[in-house]
Amino acid sequence: MRRALLLALAWALAAPAGAAPRIEHWRTAAGAAAYFIAAPQIPMLDVQVLLDAGSGRDGELPGLARLSAGLLADGAGDWDAAAVARRFEDVGAQYGTEVHPDRAAVTLRALTEPAAWREQALDAFVRVLSAPSFPEAELERRRAQMQTALRKLDEDPGAVAQREFHAAAYPGHPYGAPAGGTAASLAAIARADVAAFHRRHFAAGGAVIALVGAVDRAAAERIAERLAAALPAGPAPPALPAPPPIPAARTIRIPHPSTQAHVLIGQQGVARGAPDHFPLYLGNYSLGGGGFSSRLMRDLRGERGLAYSVYSYFFPLRHPGPFRLGFQTRGGQLEEALAAARAQLDRFVADGPTAEELEHARRGMVLGFPLRIASNASMIGYLAMIGYYGLPLDYLDTWTARIEAIGRERIAAAFRRALDPARRITVIVGGQDGR
């Protein structure tokens, strides 16, 4: 042990070279903000259009955001779903959508050479954004698919746990609604609802465009202008209300035929960009975010052999997103695992990390920073986040310095503020036959 640590320490002073990539930012004529990192070495382009069209915007119709995002490419202008797909796939382009509680993204990965392939991919992307036709027949099909997906969700004890957890952690608030809908809400969605959702939530005023790839600034500006102009005109929708506090700690047990009990313990956590976010993120490494270095892994997996996967994470959103501690274990071991996880969490919330744990986490994060920005895929992820949440452009330049500046006390205080045990939700799904 000592020799290897010495090996490691011998290089401790040599901090990794390599500056963070340069982020360029401007506002398009249509109002959407644009963010760009030039990456000339590989002839490819990644584009993300971030929209305030997440599942938190479902309103009275859970599932609407996800259905609308799916339906987007099922018809554009006079192209049907097959024609749209061919336009992308004939040039090897990859189109996709993502729906999260507080945002949605429409994404494209395309080659930049030959130029004709790039142009075809971008043309198709612009058409999908500007002229989605939301065909009735495809709506019916997607409705039926989402009904099937709802049933499939019930097969998966982990997915059931997540659904129940979010409903309990965000009672009556959009972050707690089921993103996949309910049987009733899916049956009720009409084409007019999808069209209205698109007009309101895909509006340029609430959109952010992120680009990473082998194009120059002038080309990036042209692309961003086209994309912003493609979106419906209009302002960002009014902000969602802040979630009400969880009234009281609860434990919810849900029967399921699974051999394992799936457990989620948590509550509302922290918002993206909040002052406590970095301290909580850094501290959580020692609790359950740092893989095999974390207390939860070392205890529940390493020492006790109770679980294959055990973790804790904060999921920051525009409002405080969830903190989730999770693990799975066969039913007969549930009580021991639950007690161990709760003890680790309580101790950590009370005392925070030890000085040694904090030093290990800090060094690891600082030395590991180059890994975070080593690919176009990871860079566009950061760019999308910086853009959508309005984080400073020097976010990546100051990241390691911010991590290094956080002390033990600040972490401990942040955890006490964030994770009051009186507001904790525990969800246990399955494993009830006690084997």
Added chain:
Amino acid sequence: MPDAARLLPALLAGGLLAAPAAAADVSETVLGNGLRVLVLPDDRAPVVVSQIWYGVGSAQETPGATGLSHLLEHMMFRGTARHPGESFSRIIDANGGRDNAYTSRDYTAYYQTLSRDRLEVALELEADRLRDLTLDPEDFRKELEVVREERRLRTEDQPEAYAYEQLQAAAFQNHAYGQPLIGWMEDLEQATAAQLRAWRERWYAPGNARLVVVGDARPEEVFALARKHFGDIPARPTPPAPRRPEPAQRGARRVDLRIPAQTEYLLMGFKTPALNRLPEAQRWEAYALSMLASVLDGGNAARLPARLVRGGRVAAAAGAYYPLYGADDGLLMLEGVPAEGRGAGELEAALLAEVRALQEAPAGEAELQRARAQVIAQAVYARDSLRHRSHMIGMLETVGLGWEAERELADRYRAVTAAQVQEVARRYLVDGQRTTVAVHPLPAAGR
């Protein structure tokens, strides 16, 4: 605006878009003890991925002792004399790295991603645990429980994964591909540390290993570090496991599972040759099968999404997969979940109708061009991921195809004709070579 479709034939004929510009080559050396070292420089970011690949997976295991390779993978993180307990991962973490491992049918791979200046830390640690592994009995007992939980998480409580396991077991009566990677639960329950020690002794030798480094590193530096840390590990012969040839399948097989589930699910596999086992003159078959899978499921424009999901509305989801780079002959698989109000029987009929369509008429040139475009594009996108690049090198080398096989893919796809796709459909996607697993949901108790 130029019509890209008109450019495609010229492009795909190999004119304008040849292999990615300035693609670096892999440099190789072999140490005295047989360890092969492969390095692919890529200095786009000051990061390296270091991997070590062992030529052992579930395919080398025998009935009654399945799951040993994967179990050994877990125990490799449980310490050596010099770095006891779970030091390995802690040291990688402390150096800002990430590490993990994965076991497959044909190999076991361990990897670390680190800043370029930390590469030696990873090599020292990997050499140490190749040289010596503690295999403490108490740690073994705990890790066995962890693996059993993993099996519950990934297979026992997942109807589709369970169906996949059953498909392999039914399709392969003798070949070790019929055995689950993670092992049967019954075999895990009787696994011992002594068995694992013998397994390690047999398979983890420098001559049965490959070190692959991709990223901001120079080959000569890596070779020198490899010699420094691995050079003194003694050579040991690794006699191959006897291959258990699969007897010819002489009729369709079927498994009807009744397990907790919420939807029906259908999975079928046809016996197909692996590229690795075909003589050069016949290798076109494997590429034709790969293209066939792309014609069926290469994207949203492909036949299964277009005809089964959107067109006939018989599938909520449907897919096809052919393992081009398996070490040994495998299965071309078709799967699907019936659409609301439709049944697994209808879905099965629709999937088989697609097989017949491939047999009765040649695929359209546009479909083949689309498949070729995907391969060309994916070769470029792959350059964005050091992990992907190192995986492909290690995997292709370990199964015996050689890392160059990946570079050939675009040219090989260009050479596949519609007639060849039709030919392999007729030859291999026949009823007598088919195994089908159907999941019939059991009504859940206690709901």
